[in-house]
Amino acid sequence: MPLEILLGLVVGGIAGITLLLHLTGRSRLRLLTPETAQIQWLRHFPDDTVIDVTVAHDGHAALVRTETGAGLLWSFGADTVARHLLDFDRIDHPDGFEVQFHDFSTPRVLIHLDETECRHWQHLMEPA
Structure with missing residues (x-):
């Protein structure tokens, strides 16, 4: 041929x-609800115990609090990506904020949030 x-x-x-x-x-993009976000988080981290889930207003990201600390779940096409918030930098962005992970497999993600959500998420992301 x-x-x-x-x-x-x-x-x-x-x-x-x-x-x-x-x-x-x-x-x-997959739309998340608190229930689906918890299910997706447990799919990625089955040994975690989820305490609370906060979903962004656009439904494409969720902040998940577990017994071991906070984590971030976001839509990646029809699937989701989840990362514990252990080693990261949060950078302000006009559309919300950008999280830069110190991990080559997931270098960064832009989370679209309004001003009120940004303040709330920032408070929830702070270590206890």
Whole structure:
């Protein structure tokens, strides 16, 4: 098979899969509620005991407090990512704040919050 035809098939296949995923809704961000955030947190960290869950107004992030400390859960497409807040920097951003983890697997995340939420989350993220 000529390389040009093979290249066209590969590019067309990838574009088709991307379009199919988008049309079926698989590219939308997961919306979190306190219940789904707790379920997702326990999926990532099954040994944790969840004390409290605070979900952002946009439903794409949650601050989870556990017996071992606070953690952050956020939407990443149709899935979620969760990290304990152990070694991080919180940087103010016009849309909320940015959390920079000192971890190469998850370098940073932008959490969209309004002004009231920012103050509340900042208070909850402070170590006890």
